[in-house]
Amino acid sequence: MTENIVNALFARIQQEVDARGADILQQVSGHALRLEFADGQRIVINHDPLKNSIWLASRTGGVEFLAHANSWYAPMQIEFFSHLHACIDQTLASNVLNQRARSERLTKPTPAPANVIEEVAPSHWLRNVLIILLAATLGFWAAQRSPQTYLSPEANVDGQTQFIDVDTAPTKMQCAGNLPAHGTVSIFSDSGLRVDRANDVEVTLRNDHSHPLLFILATPNTVIPLLSVVLHARQDTRIHLPSRRYDMLFGVGQTWCNTQLGFSDGQLIKIEQSLVVQMDRPMQLSMQSSGASAADFQLFVKTVMPEATAPPPPTFSGDGSMTVQRQGNGHFYLPGTIANVPVTFMVDTGASVTSISSDIARQAGIHNCKEVQFQTANGATTGCIALAPKITLGNFVLENITVAVMPNLETNLLGANVLRNFQVNQSDGLMLIGRK
Incomplete structure (x- = not known):
């Protein structure tokens, strides 16, 4: 199945490159396709069979595209083939050498040393x-x-x-x-x-x-x-x-x-x-x-987004319930741990599952993770679902809690699957969390 995907992907790219008639050398190696232009510039397309994602790299940098709706998309809904066409057009326009027809190529150009002037035709x-x-x-x-x-x-x-x-x-x-x-x-x-x-x-x-x-x-x-x-x-x-x-x-x-x-x-x-x-x-x-x-x-x-300033610690009542203040950004934050690894959670009542970053999961020793694709505000992304053996929130302890592990997650989210274990009330910028 994977081979069919990558073969079809590369075949389409090669067909579209050939249709331009420019002197673009195409080299396939496994799951990578390299487009080499006459002046030495390159565009590299690499297919990840595990995630069915694509890395496209050009001289402007690299972009990851995730599979969605019969194509691949980067953040901000950038479609892969549209971006590839733009990269090819930009590279062709950057140097007149790249615009020559394939039949004009005599030998593959070798870049001259940066501080040497060579005679040219x-x-x-x-x-x-x-x-x-x-x-x-x-x-x-x-x-x-x-x-x-x-x-x-x-x-x-x-x-x-x-x-x-x-x-x-x-x-x-x-x-x-x-x-x-x-x-x-x-x-x-x-x-x-x-x-x-x-x-x-x-x-x-x-x-x-x-x-x-x-x-x-x-x-x-x-x-x-x-x-x-x-x-x-x-x-x-x-x-x-x-x-x-x-x-x-x-x-x-x-x-x-x-x-x-x-x-x-x-x-x-x-x-x-x-x-x-x-x-x-x-x-x-x-x-x-x-x-x-x-x-x-x-x-x-x-x-790298800096960590938010540590919110003030909650105040605790005799029955173990805690009260936290709303922060300037409108959110509530709770201190806790996952497998004894300190974590600051942002309360997200709209999230069905508690989400943690892959870094926190690694520190907490969470390895058995089932790969799942999530829909986020920036589009589809691949993460995984796992069990956290122990989560603490203030004085409360929960065991065997389902968590979503998300790569590059900037803020750990406390979702409904944890919050439903507590009595949660909000009033005048305060949130009270206690036992049900």
């Missing part, structure tokens, strides 16, 4: 101009911006920030030879950025790729660098950034050069989608492998 005058402009930009980086380099605290073994002043380094482009330590941050002297202010927004950089990367933040709508971070393969680090918008680039390759260019034999990849950093909204950027080469990775950006 006269018919590629536009490409030649673009390469010259890129070289001029790189020359501007070298002549104008000498970085100050240090290790972020998380990358330092002893936990102390190490500053290495390189402002006196020559401005001529030189390659250092050895890849710097993981987490090395280079701040370009006139950017004024700092990444060690605890009050700024925490940004986690997770390089789950099989190759090292140079992560670069740039001034919006330019390639003028503000800072760069060295990310070793399969490692992560944290920095703190002021609230603002940044453009993102990645340096990829095999032979290290420096913290301005990245790799001498590779290329700089600019992400079209900007990074918008907002106060009190920690972020996580995850780079995941989508192929064997250094340039084959997907970028996933996730905003």
Whole structure:
């Protein structure tokens, strides 16, 4: 059944790609289909047979589509094929090379090193101009911006920030030879950025790729660098950034050069989608492998919603009943535990089943979970149903309670299957919960 789904899916995609007549190389490997364009850009479609979901990754990042009504949809009701068509159109329009007919292809283009200008045929005058402009930009980086380099605290073994002043380094482009330590941050002297202010927004950089990367933040709508971070393969680090918008680039390759260019034999990849950093909204950027080469990775950006300020504890009566206050957002919150793991529940009288995050379930040792698809405000999502061996609410103890385990759930919800065990009354911004 699964093979029929993926075969039909890929057959439809390949048919629609072929109909465009453009020079797009199609490669199928198991449950993954890769569309490779003439300039080296890629779109990767990966089908998850367990969830019957689709990951679509392009240079703008990755999106998950869940099965629903004979198609697949992302949040905000974005249909898979509509999004794929838009990605293909955008990629074709981004470079005249991608618009050539399949019959015009002589050889598969090999990306030139980021700091080398190659001779091109006269018919590629536009490409030649673009390469010259890129070289001029790189020359501007070298002549104008000498970085100050240090290790972020998380990358330092002893936990102390190490500053290495390189402002006196020559401005001529030189390659250092050895890849710097993981987490090395280079701040370009006139950017004024700092990444060690605890009050700024925490940004986690997770390089789950099989190759090292140079992560670069740039001034919006330019390639003028503000800072760069060295990310070793399969490692992560944290920095703190002021609230603002940044453009993102990645340096990829095999032979290290420096913290301005990245790799001498590779290329700089600019992400079209900007990074918008907002106060009190920690972020996580995850780079995941989508192929064997250094340039084959997907970028996933996730905003981590901060935990709400702990509500005031309930007041207890002699019979064990408790009274809680309504919070500023209009909701009531109750302290409790699941298998001795502390949990703050938001009371949701409209939810039939109590819901917890997958992180809480993992901490509580809840493993036997039956997969179920739920309909949420953002569309269909896949979770599972399990039994929580023990739940406490204040002084009350409940055993063998059904819970819905939801991935990426931001707020744990106390539903009707628990509330019906109590006498619940509301009055003047207070909720009284007692025994029936």
